Amino acid sequence: MTYGGWKVGACALGFAGAAILAAFGCGGGDASGVGKAKLPDGVRSVAIEHEACEESGNKVEVLDVNNDGKPDIKRVYAGGKEICRITDLNRDGKPDMFEYYDANGVIRRREADYDDNGVVNVIEHYENGKIVRRELDTTNQGRIDTWDFFDPNTGARIKRERDATGDGRIDQWWTYEGDKVSIAMDRNGDGQPDPDSIITLSASGQVVSDLDAGAAAPAPPPPPPPPTLSMPSPNEPAPPTTAPTTDAGVPGKPARGGAKR
Template sequence: MTRFPLTWPSPRWLLVALMTFAAAACGSSTPSPSTAEKSPTGERDTAIVHEPCEKDSASAQKVDVNGDRVPDIVHVKKDGREVCRVVDLNLDGAIDAFIYYDAQGVERRRESDFDRDGRADEIAHYERGAVVLKERETNFDDKIDTWDYYEGQRLARRERDSDGDRIIDQWWQFNNPTDARCAIVSADQNADGKPDPGSVVDLCAESYGAPKAATPPPGSAAPPAGAAPGAGQPAATGAGPNTAAPAATTAGAAPAATAAPAGSGPASAPADKKGP
């Protein structure tokens, strides 16, 4: 069976939780980096703390979905309402998620075990039913190393501790609402706790495989190779629709004949008004 819970809440954690819930009751927006618990030296609290869910209590309602006599869903109630739920999503007998509900019955927290090792890999926090923060463990050391912040159900930014010293050293900004893969990433390479300007990387830049956008030149398309100078360029203002570019001349050659003035012999072009 699963090894949930990982650790029991400490008095310090309970104080932080009460402060967090009080702030949420007053209404708040997406948590900012400054609201994450940090020490005076800037270290984050990376402990994975399981919130109790009394799945074996007398009030718990157990549901066996596949008839193997092992509960797949456990509804834990208090004072007539569901306070948390234990779920085995893939019916393998191990707990995949603990889901917690507020006084209105809306999801406020979810602890998920994705790799079936009995340990939480992600703790998602919700406000008014919408996810606002995910604390993630990504390198199998049982410590939180990634904090994902959401705005309107969309991942907006990410903070990471890539070296396990409990201090943020990577910042991700997801600025393209149409492509969740696009992010601008900066890192702290000199251990001063701040993003280094020279470390900024755009994951949707051309150097990272993004297709280059076609940018046609102003006006008409470029002339084909070998075309006379001026070919393909827009006609001069006031010129007729069939006006052609003047022929190029070579050194010593006579200039091209021009139209004869009005009233000249039969070979002259008819005098006509300019323009279309």
């Protein structure tokens, strides 16, 4: 699919203590929001799906922010309201971020290609303009491997699920409370967090509680650098400008796969 010289693929598929156990339980269902069929307990859809921002038949406002003669932002309208927006953040002539709005003009979804390899790496879901879930491809394998969940009232991340082994099953459960995070792991492959595997880390990453003495804490997944340029709707907060300080950096050369733009 082409957006005035920008080629965008429409879809590509790939497929502490009791508190943390209670928070996640079996971890069933489809947290990605892809598809309607219920997945087995502990299994997540790893598909990366790009939602099309259709220009055909709609009004398109093209903005050249840096006056280089190339489009930097395209705002697509239907019925007099903006329904989606395509942005070239790094001015390389290719879109890096896609934003989608509800009937009230409030953001409902955001996609980003944060390493500029033509693959969507992060998909954010919003309710009433507040982020509630973020899906990440942290390994550049063209598949979702990390799911973050947020408190819609505060915007704080409250839990994370990870597929660290790449088999499509959740094997790490992270719970955030204040300045600490508790991490439970499935080491025996039964799809459940093992009670004796829970490690609690401080804000600086130091182990403050370890039910399995001597076990190494799992490395945090590298988050995407957040977008640095956008033109939010008046009722939409601007994207953050700094990444979380407790996560590691992005790995090197990307692999093939994912939702091509």
